[in-house]
Amino acid sequence: MNEIFKIIAMILIILGTLLSLVSTFGIIRLPDVYTRNHAASKATTLGIMFILLGTFLYFHYVHGHFDTRVLLGIFFIFLTSPVAGHLLSRSAYHSGVKMWDQSVEDDLKNAKDKVYISK
Amino acid sequence: MSFQILLNVFLAWIWMFLKNDYSTNSFIIGYLLGLMIMLLYRKFFNERFYLSRVIAVASLLLLFLKELVLSNISVLKLVLKPKLDMRPGIFALETELTKDWEITILANLITLTPGTLVVDVSLDSKILYIHAVDIQEKHEAIESIKNTFEKAIMEVSR
Numbered sequence: 001m002n003e004i005f006k007i008i009a010m011i012l013i014i015l016g017t018l019l020s021l022v023s024t025f026g027i028i029r030l031p032d033v034y035t036r037n038h039a040a041s042k043a044t045t046l047g048i049m050f051i052l053l054g055t056f057l058y059f060h061y062v063h064g065h066f067d068t069r070v071l072l073g074i075f076f077i078f079l080t081s082p083v084a085g086h087l088l089s090r091s092a093y094h095s096g097v098k099m100w101d102q103s104v105e106d107d108l109k110n111a112k113d114k115v116y117i118s119k
Numbered sequence: 120m121s122f123q124i125l126l127n128v129f130l131a132w133i134w135m136f137l138k139n140d141y142s143t144n145s146f147i148i149g150y151l152l153g154l155m156i157m158l159l160y161r162k163f164f165n166e167r168f169y170l171s172r173v174i175a176v177a178s179l180l181l182l183f184l185k186e187l188v189l190s191n192i193s194v195l196k197l198v199l200k201p202k203l204d205m206r207p208g209i210f211a212l213e214t215e216l217t218k219d220w221e222i223t224i225l226a227n228l229i230t231l232t233p234g235t236l237v238v239d240v241s242l243d244s245k246i247l248y249i250h251a252v253d254i255q256e257k258h259e260a261i262e263s264i265k266n267t268f269e270k271a272i273m274e275v276s277r
Contacts, residue, residue: 034250035207038236039194046191080231086237093238100207119249
């Protein structure tokens with residue numbers, strides 16, 4: 001029984017590490033702020049959640065220690081990281097960061113209520 | 120909804136007093152009996168029976184987790200593809216949701232959807248501006264996903 005949960009925790013932690021690695025590659029490779037934000041705000045969220053879940057399972061089933069703080073950490077990261085991604089791209093747009101030159105359309109550019117963009 | 124939950128806890132307390140047994144087990148039994156009584160008398164509440172709303176919240180949470188995994192697979196594909204042939208762009212989406220918390224949940228769901236990220240919400244909070252990684256092929260699919268999300272959120276708030 002212990003061995004099974006050790007293997008599950010191992011798989012989860014390796015998956016989380018791989019996801020974080022791929023998200024780092026995405027930040028290096030992708031062309032502009034917004035596409036980089038896609039990689040950063042999604043892949044790292046699930047990566048960290050997987051790593052924390054693996055840690056939780058390992059300590060619960062192998063050492064018999066039920067740590068609720070890890071579960072709370074998963075919950076908080078799940079709630080806050082999409083908001084952080086949204087705020088980063090929003091402030092980038094409003095401070096005038098250009099999109100990639102192969103971008104197709106931009107509905108926000110001719111939106112009516114851009115009162116707070118004073119450019 | 121909160122009134123119905125309070126009433127249910129109150130009925131469970133009455134059951135505990137009737138039995139003169141103050142353990143967790145008798146509280147649970149009283150809660151289940153109170154649930155059945157409230158199910159019988161659900162016509163007299165102004166709102167609908169609260170268990171259906173609890174089920175709607177749970178299904179919304181499952182939707183969140185499913186979308187998180189799907190979006191990670193799409194990001195993996197995007198990053199590891201050898202050619203950068205995507206066409207990003209920002210498009211506008213009109214939403215029917217009105218309350219602030221509903222729009223917040225919708226924006227969070229969209230941010231966790233494959234290939235989309237909310238950039239801005241208009242001042243009257245009727246239009247969401249969404250940055251999409253691959254805009255031309257996904258327009259239709261994304262709209263349909265939005266409809267399922269909006270429906271799931273309305274199912275909770277209705």
